[in-house]
Amino acid sequence: MPAIVFLLIAGIVLGPLTGWLNPEALFGDLLFPMVSLAVAVILFEGSLTLKFEDIRGLQKVVRNILTFGVMITWFSIAVATHFLLEFSWGLSILFGAIMVVTGPTVIVPMLRTVRPNAKISNVLRWEGIVIDPLGAILAVLVFEVLLSIQLQGHVSVGHTIYMFGKTLVVGLSIGAVSGYLFGIILRKHWLPEYLHNVTTLALVFATFAISNEISEESGLLTVTVLGIWLANMKNVSVENILDFKEDLSILLISGLFILLAARLNFDSFQQLGMGAVMLFLFIQLIARPVKVFLSTIGSDLSWQEKVMISWIGPRGIVAAAVTALFSLRLQDIGVENADLLVPLAFAIIIGTVLVQGSTAKFIANRLGVAEPDDSGFLIIGANSVARVLAQALKENGFRTRLTDGSWTNVKQARMKGLDTYYGNAVSEHADRHLDLIGLGQVLALTPQSELNALAGLRYKAEFGSNHVYFLSTDKEKDKERSETKSRKAVSHDSHVLFSNEITYAKLASLISRGASIKQTKLTENFNFEDYLQQHGRRVTPLFAFNPRRRLRFFTAAENLQPESGWTVVALVQDDEPAQAEAPLNENGNLDETRLPT
Known part of the structure; x- marks a missing residue:
């Protein structure tokens, strides 16, 4: 079983069941900034493993999953949320945008346990890491639209397009420029090796904060581009940095899952009822397979590999953090059912992690797509x-x-x-x-x-x-x-x-x-x-x-x-x-x- 299953259980036991851990009382206003910085480090560490040579022959599959595959997931989850839970269309579209993400916080630990073949692993890693900032950007755009409707009574199309373009330009440019300059520093050995790790961490924090200051939620895109640039830059060694970031990511993932699970309120789950269960089943059995099979048309992936990719798509920290952030803001402006976004998101997170985490290895072995044991x-x-x-x-x-x-x-x-x-x-x-x-x-x-x-x-x-x-x-x-x-x-x-x-x-x-x-x-x-x-x-x-x-x-x-x-x-x-x-x-x-x- 992936360790994240037990981290969720630990958070639920420490939080809603016993009341021993109250993240808001412990961290106060620093909770969400800490969560955001931790997610930035996790995304950066994951993007450092994304090498273009690993997906040679699978570029089209990854591109399709990250483009119209995202649109398929967004649209289908929004429709299902509206009809199964009777949310407003605006809130349903926002939730659909948030739920397009999977994320390295859950994908990478699950891949370590399941050990699928290289094709499956590379597709899932690329999807899980790159889709996180895309999901966050989509959520910001939908939130801006909801804010305009709620406060002004109409949608400002020009403002929405401007926000989308600004976020992309800021995230891509700061990430690429900082990645190129830092790569030059590493290549020419201008920085002592014992300072590589701490300087990289400071760079991730700085670029993330600067990007978010210029354009809201562009920081995740920035650190992802930064990591991919360094990973694929010639004659730049990032192995030691990657080792350090892997250890740090394990610590951050563990802490984040416990803290966010400790914030759950069981009373909110009761308000969702069977609608949340039905939505989880829809995402797991319909939305995800449709996205994968349509995105992989014409590829050399076998049907067994497509089924395995379809089965693994757990939601993680980014979905929980973004949902919690927008839920608070929507409650402040009086959007109905906004308080149910967080328990609904965690219902999907817990469902996907528990079901996929407990069955993925068995299914991989049955389909014959798992790597042999390390014997x-x-x-x-x-x-x-x-x-x-x-x-x-x-x-x-x-x-x-x-x-x-x-x-x-x-x-x-x-x-x-x-x-x-x-x-x-x-x-x-x-x-x-x-x-x-x-x-x-x-x-x-x-x-x-x-x-x-x-x-x-x-x-x-x-x-x-x-x-x-x-x-x-x-x-x-x-x-x-x-x-x-x-x-x-x-x-x-x-x-x-x-x-x-x-x-x-x-x-x-x-x-x-x-x-x-x-x-x-x-x-x-x-x-x-x-x-x-x-x-x-x-x-x-x-x-x-x-x-x-x-x-x-x-x-x-x-x-x-x-x-x-x-x-x-x-x-x-x-x-x-x-x-x-x-x-x-x-x-x-x-x-x-x-x-x-």
């Missing part, structure tokens, strides 16, 4: 040792992907039918092009201890330090010295494969002398101790897995004792292996020219 192995190196281990893993149904900068090694791995990436695993090219889908653990198996260490440091953040394993390359036989040196190279949490005495050179030597992979299933009458006694020094246990396909490696730090029913996979030498380690070339393969005659 595979990224293997650093495609040398003889890596190829043998990858082959053993593959034959037992475990996904592997080997990486190596040696074309000879990569070619030999491909000839064995192994999945490979040709290049340095810790390079910038790998960051952009190495596919990690379905992979959850790292095996550093090169003869270069420095490369193993770098790979461990690089992928520890990606997979977690407890999922990083490396092979000892130290030729010293002293266990304590070898363990200390190896662990300092990567981290104290990483795992030395097999044992400290099983070095890369020793495994390569065994393989060159005819050792082969063999697997044995343990029983109650033939346990692991019996297995070791039978093979003696001729066996090097590599890994074991139980009947439920849970795999564990033999490591230097853990005395793994497989039980009955487990399958042990080991490197077995038919004859007693020689003690001397084989000479290796620069690629980690046996150097036959250096063998004794």
Whole structure:
């Protein structure tokens, strides 16, 4: 379940159920400015991930969803709101404009849990991030119209067009100019790296505030354009900024959902009655699918992918914040039912988050559009040792992907039918092009201890330090010295494969002398101790897995004792292996020219 489900529950428990948290009393007039700034940071962080190359071939789909797809959603929700809840046409059109948004506050956490394929993820991310400022702008325009009707008795068409054009010009221009100038500063290294994060945050706040001061609600568009510009500017690295903003966004999303859920009033929900439920079902089952299927006509998306995109469209923080803001203003000028906008918006938010959050992963798996579980192995190196281990893993149904900068090694791995990436695993090219889908653990198996260490440091953040394993390359036989040196190279949490005495050179030597992979299933009458006694020094246990396909490696730090029913996979030498380690070339393969005659 996405964490946002539990955040909503926490907010409801702390607010309307117990009364322990009262956001208005706690923050007063600062509540909505704080919410607005937090939304700006969240939108900026999301837009930093929007690269045009990710939607190559899907540009038309994204454009359609963000243009006439928005109009379809706006019109259909407005009509449904008017007839199901008996709101005035003006209020219904305003609510329809607000509800066109989805937003990164709910889309991104849900995508992390559901893990749909790249096409679905990219379409939903682009839609969720770009549509937020568009929805806010539409809401401002409708609000201006309602204000004119309520105060002057007529609509000023010229003023409305002027406001729309002004908002677009201000948002696009300030966002593009500030993005370009800040990109130049980053590219030319005019700013110390330790100031990148705090300066970026200050820039987001400043551009957001300046834009809103010039044209109301243009700030969201500004920070979105700012993020997209930086993400797609050549020779500008935003990885460190993105890491910082991701952590900050998680904190802000958590706080916002709890605070806004704590403002709910259950009495207002009772006034909405079944009309709110019917409206939610209409949005979920009719408005969203119609929008997606009409917007994707002529695309190469399969019907399963279209269904998945249709199902995921939760509303989030922007919908809640904008609704709360306009509801207060409309109540001040005496618009009927304006006080019901906030509970209605939260009814849709809670409904979409709970229903989609609890079912999306199941539906993705049933439709076959979910990425595989992270049970595979990224293997650093495609040398003889890596190829043998990858082959053993593959034959037992475990996904592997080997990486190596040696074309000879990569070619030999491909000839064995192994999945490979040709290049340095810790390079910038790998960051952009190495596919990690379905992979959850790292095996550093090169003869270069420095490369193993770098790979461990690089992928520890990606997979977690407890999922990083490396092979000892130290030729010293002293266990304590070898363990200390190896662990300092990567981290104290990483795992030395097999044992400290099983070095890369020793495994390569065994393989060159005819050792082969063999697997044995343990029983109650033939346990692991019996297995070791039978093979003696001729066996090097590599890994074991139980009947439920849970795999564990033999490591230097853990005395793994497989039980009955487990399958042990080991490197077995038919004859007693020689003690001397084989000479290796620069690629980690046996150097036959250096063998004794």
